[in-house]
Amino acid sequence: MLLAVHHVAIICSDYETSKQFYTNKLGFVVLAENWRPERQSWKCDLRHGPIQIELFSFPDPPGRPSRPEACGLRHIAFVVASVEASAELLRSRDVEVEPIRTDPYTGRLFTFIADPDGLPIELYQDGV
Template sequence: MRAIHHIALICSDYDRSRAFYRDILGLPVIREVWRAERESWKCDLDAGNAQIELFSFPAPPPRPSRPEALGLRHLAFLVDDLDAEVARLAAADVACEPIRIDEYTGQRFTFFADPDGLPLELYESAPAA
């Protein structure tokens, strides 16, 4: 295995999630298709070294995500300036938790949620030496 290719997310409100990931987080759309046989939209977003796939389905069941439910814990995005990203999200009415320090790396990070409550993280890259 060389890298993560994509992370797939099923959305309760496709248009709202697409706007969140595209407009608020700033991930460019690679392609978007309607899959009539599945009654499902699929949107591939460019997340740097990987893609995020957003899906819609007619009635997806809810998945427990907190506290510490089994499965994917969160999705983390690497950022250069954590304070600037937190301010940008706040301007779009996206609340972030207080900034914390990773006890092992000394790097700063925070959590926020997507429109379906999926926990997302911003992790600040290490300063250049």
């Protein structure tokens, strides 16, 4: 029935800041960008390889509960070839990177960063 994840939709508080983060820091490319006047909202389709994000802006969105662990979507995770190399690249782009850890169940390396609104983003070395 289900074949794949098509996209992840993210609502941001500052559209330009978030768009710059996803394009300049993480390397996503803008596929389409549309102003929706009836909603006073931007919708931006971003792609990085097979990963697609829909970035939305809305007037005065409520904050996202994150910590302590809130119910709902916890984080998004991206597979990387090397957590160490990815962390080094992101630090060179002024992105704060948490310490690299090892998953106790899989032995894989992972770390977290956050987007401009604090959305946790995991970088996971899957061995692919």
